Amino acid sequence: MGFLRSLSDFFVGYEQIDDEFYEDLTDTLIMGDVGMQTAEELAEELKERVKKERVNDTEKAKKLLTDLMQEKLDAISSDTDFAYEDNKSVVLVVGVNGVGKTTSAGKLAARYRALGRKVMLVAADTFRAAAIEQLTSWAMKTGADIVKGREGGDPGSVIYDAIQSAKARDYDMLIVDTAGRLHNKKNLMNELAKINQIIKSEYPEAVKETLVVVDASTGQNAKEQAKEFKEVTDVSGVVLTKLDGSAKGGIVIAIENELKIPVKFVGLGEGVSDLRRFDVGKFMSGVLGD
Numbered sequence: 001m002g003f004l005r006s007l008s009d010f011f012v013g014y015e016q017i018d019d020e021f022y023e024d025l026t027d028t029l030i031m032g033d034v035g036m037q038t039a040e041e042l043a044e045e046l047k048e049r050v051k052k053e054r055v056n057d058t059e060k061a062k063k064l065l066t067d068l069m070q071e072k073l074d075a076i077s078s079d080t081d082f083a084y085e086d087n088k089s090v091v092l093v094v095g096v097n098g099v100g101k102t103t104s105a106g107k108l109a110a111r112y113r114a115l116g117r118k119v120m121l122v123a124a125d126t127f128r129a130a131a132i133e134q135l136t137s138w139a140m141k142t143g144a145d146i147v148k149g150r151e152g153g154d155p156g157s158v159i160y161d162a163i164q165s166a167k168a169r170d171y172d173m174l175i176v177d178t179a180g181r182l183h184n185k186k187n188l189m190n191e192l193a194k195i196n197q198i199i200k201s202e203y204p205e206a207v208k209e210t211l212v213v214v215d216a217s218t219g220q221n222a223k224e225q226a227k228e229f230k231e232v233t234d235v236s237g238v239v240l241t242k243l244d245g246s247a248k249g250g251i252v253i254a255i256e257n258e259l260k261i262p263v264k265f266v267g268l269g270e271g272v273s274d275l276r277r278f279d280v281g282k283f284m285s286g287v288l289g290d
Contacts, residue, residue, distance in 0.1 A: 007032060007250075011062045017055070022047055025065075032250035033219040038257045042068055066284055069253055073280045076256040080237070080264060084209040085112070089173050090163075090199050093239075094192070094229050095213035096180040099222075100241040100267060102131050104213045105177040106138025107267075107275035112173055113142050114273075122162040122176040123148035124155040124195065135177050141272070145171075155179065156194045163202045174206075182228055189232040196233070210235050211264065216243040216251055223254050230259060237264035239275070252283065 010028045014021050022043045029039035042065065049055070049064045084091060091108065095101040102125065109119045121139050125131040129151045139146035147162040149155070159176065166174050178195065181188050199208055212229040214222035222240070229235055238255055243266045252263050263278045 008062070011058045014058045017050055017058065017061055021058075029250060033223075033254060034250035035220060035223065035254035035258060038072070038254050041257070042072075070280065070284050072253060072257045073283070076260060076262045077278070077280050080262040082264075084173070084207040085115075085117075087207045088166075088171075088203075088205060089207040089209060090203060091173060091175045092178055092192075092195065092208070092210045092233075093176060093213060094178050094180065094210060094233065094235070095239075096182045096225055097128070097131075099180075099213050099215040099218075099225070100239075101125075101180055101213045102134045102138075102177050104211075104239045104241060104265075104267070104275060105135065105175050106142065107272060108175050108211075108265075109138060109144040110142040110272045111275060112175075113144055117172040118170065119144040119173045119175060120162060120166055120171045121146040122158060122174055124158045125177050125179045126151060126153045126155050126158065127179050127181065131177060144175075155191060156198055159195050159198050160202060163199070167203065182225065185228070185232055192233040209237065211237045211239050212261075213239040213241060214255075216240050216249065216266075219251055220254070222251050223259065226255055226261060227259055230261060235261055237262050239265045239267070240278070241267035243268060249283075252278070 007028060026039045026043045029042060030036060045068050046065050050061055055061055055064065093101055093105040105121065109121050112119050121135050121144050123132045123135045123146060126149050132148050136146055147158060147165060149158040162174055210233055212226050212235045214225050216222060226238055238261055240252065240263050243249060255261060255263060265275050266278050268274050268276055
């Protein structure tokens with residue numbers, strides 16, 4: 001992972017820890033898309049710990065920095081709730097078009113089908129015929145069933161029909177692909193509010209999960225998109241696509257530290273099974289160069 005390698009390599013070029021070291025460290029973190037706020041926080045907190053523990057060795061300083069990063073991730077990830085996996089559930093997949101939203105919905109279906117769950121995909125992105133076709137292809141590929149409406153139809157009615165079918169046929173999980181029209185926040189807010197109200201009214205016993213999909217390769221834009229979706233609906237987790245080889249892997253820390261939303265899944269490739277649960281330990285071992 002590019003960010004982790006560049007951060008690990010950063011410490012090799014320094015023999016002493018001084019003001020220039022902290023300035024350059026902040027720049028390196030920002031370039032890795034940790035973000036200005038979190039980068040400055042980390043540099044300042046590291047400075048305090050180095051002084052407190054009287055550290056003058058850059059390898060020890062690197063270990064202190066990774067401890068600080070892990071603390072920030074653990075503060076959010078340690079309480080990550082996956083209750084929807086073991087109960088009747090509705091998983092809303094939100095995000096702008098082009099970030100891998102529909103593909104992520106399909107990969108989630110593949111994941112839970114492999115775990116023995118009875119899954120229904122719901123094509124509620126009725127504004128794009130391509131999204132309906134793409135999700136239909138994922139249904140065929142994964143063996144999941146699908147409920148879909150006509151192009152330009154009412155997403156709420158698609159959700160309603162899917163819930164009635166799920167209850168009648170005892171499905172475990174509905175995975176709903178929603179429209180990604182962030183450029184029109186008022187319409188998007190109204191649409192998501194309607195969808196949530198239908199779920200609350202028609203399927204109150206289901207656990208509801210809302211996952212926002214963002215593209216790691218877009219860096220700070222990914223954090224801003226997650227922030228905007230958090231403003232229009234109740235986001236409970238992030239799916240971070242295209243993290244493999246990204247020089248911008250620091251966006252994981254920025255999202256969790258600044259938005260207080262857990263990164264639940266990361267996309268590490270193009271394969272059906274390449275959507276994995278985010279593992280803080282594995283991420284941090286990469287920082288240490290393991």
